[in-house]
Amino acid sequence: MGMVIDSLQLRQQKFENWVRTVRDPAMESSEGLRRLEAKNQRASAEYEVARISSESWAIRINLAYQCGDCRGHAVPWSTFSSRELCIDFFLNLARRHFQRPQHPFISDAQRCAQQEMNRLLKDGLFGFSEPAPFVRV
Numbered sequence: 167m168g169m170v171i172d173s174l175q176l177r178q179q180k181f182e183n184w185v186r187t188v189r190d191p192a193m194e195s196s197e198g199l200r201r202l203e204a205k206n207q208r209a210s211a212e213y214e215v216a217r218i219s220s221e222s223w224a225i226r227i228n229l230a231y232q233c234g235d236c237r238g239h240a241v242p243w244s245t246f247s248s249r250e251l252c253i254d255f256f257l258n259l260a261r262r263h264f265q266r267p268q269h270p271f272i273s274d275a276q277r278c279a280q281q282e283m284n285r286l287l288k289d290g291l292f293g294f295s296e297p298a299p300f301v302r303v
Contacts, residue, residue: 184243192216192224192243198299202260202286208233209279211260211287212300215252218245225252229263233275239263257294261287 196216203210212228224245230238239259246252264283272280287294 188218188224188245189243191218192226200297201300202283202297204279204282204286206275206278206282208275209264209283211256211264211283213252213256215249216243217249221247223247223249223252225256227256227259229260231276231279233273233279253294253296257287 192214193216195218196214199212199214201210201212209231210229214226216224218224222245224243225241226243227241228238229240241259244255246255261284264280264287
């Protein structure tokens with residue numbers, strides 16, 4: 167029983183440390199929510215980036231379909247040594263999420279959303295074009 171309590175205490179300490187050193191500083195210094203969305207509003211990819219120290223950046227990610235049987239994918243604030251690595255992490259996850267093979271019973275709405283998200287996540291002539299921070303109304 168002692169190991170279970172120690173393990174729980176260790177997990178709680180790790181969480182509290184993450185809150186203090188990553189989550190809270192990231193929420194305070196976030197550049198704002200950035201959002202890519204299919205025109206039919208059936209799929210979206212959101213992320214926030216924040217500088218949390220002189221040598222550390224953080225990103226949180228939410229990828230989702232609002233139709234079909236595919237589930238979303240969320241990543242809490244995670245740290246990287248540069249902003250570029252944060253964006254690379256987002257792009258790799260989002261591309262993998264929206265490039266999954268389509269289920270044979272996928273809806274037309276989801277098929278259209280998936281195709282559009284793949285277009286939005288492609289590198290253009292000058293690389294990936296980041297959206298401006300999303301303004302919530």
